[in-house]
Amino acid sequence: LSFLESSVLLSMAFDRFVAICRPLHYASILTHTVIGRIGLASLGRSVALIFPLPFMLKRFPYCGSPVLSHSYCLHQEVMKLACADIKANSIYGMFVIVSTVGIDSLLILFSYVLILRTVLSIASRAERLKALNTCVSHISAVLLFYTPMIGLSVIHRFGKHTPHLVQVIMGFVYLLFPPLMNPIVYSVKTKQIRDRVTHVFCY
Template structure:
């Protein structure tokens, strides 16, 4: 694997992505589940988008937000997996400096977008359960588009400083990044400068996005549970709660790997580097794979449309 040292203060033309340090001999085997998850994510999210676009019965706020989530998942997984598989299969470790910054921006920005969309979907569930008679008048197509645009712009704006901050630092020791992709702190730690501004800004953005979004989701579900347990019958309560099941599963799928990745990176010095990198990869691979499956299995309308398309093709 190529690597370079720098004797002066400079900006490297390329970075070298190591892959998973300490597990290089397992790269080819690790690539099998990674590639499988990527294939499932591509196919399942594409199917979700096709069904929502072609079936007019699914032209509702919840499914519009789901289509935005599917697009975000496709961008997230495609930002990392092709290059990662190039490392695992062909030992192609080099990445252009500006391509590295672009990858970094897309990964972090659309992670923020996905978190915002989960809040939007919580808003949809809140209105549908707590104010069902006004659901269609509150969440109009225009409002849904505006909410999606806010989630997109927030992720893009808050993450834009990351590549610019990385670009300003000199790199005088090495350009070898001990990671499978251009993760922000993994790249910044190579700089020959005080990077505290990067670390503080990154932490502030994470706290702002995750703290705000988790709080909003938590408060919305307190309201939802209050409304649900006010219903007169057990059957009605269970039926209403079941409409939130898919969203809750997606929330857990997104935030739990993110939490473990964040905690191991920030606060534990005793966890092996390859464990942190594997967790960081799971954070970017598992949600895009599971989100469409969760909604496809648990949502009656999607399940029915998939069955109809499948039966039509067979006949």
């Protein structure tokens, strides 16, 4: 689901790119067929990359402590409990991260470079702000998703002496923070919701 969410964020970046850089061709580029294919490709990539991991873990003998730091089976953590050479798992895990989160984040960054270039070429300051305002929610969602994921990955790969509590907290932040904050990020721009929240807290 995390890799699928990464694909969704990339698809949304492409949507913003087409809407701002090719507005007259939006309907002809993003047809229902294209959107369906993007969805199927995103789902297929996520399933294909994650499918081998349980089988790669199952072949190991385990002799480490059975206590995990997180409320879910994180591949990097489970493979460290094995009493065997985990080099293949480590390389494949890195390949999965690079081919999903790594590529997606670079493409999202590239799309926003193109968007920014297009926006800066708009003569009217008001129109520039209006165009950039349509991207604020998506940029926030991207930061909310990638920041905890990168932090958790860094802790497990390089923070061997990190306190156990930090790993537990980072695991919960990665698991719970993005889905809890996304509705707020996307609803705060809706005028009716803003007015209702303001009414509740101010009266």
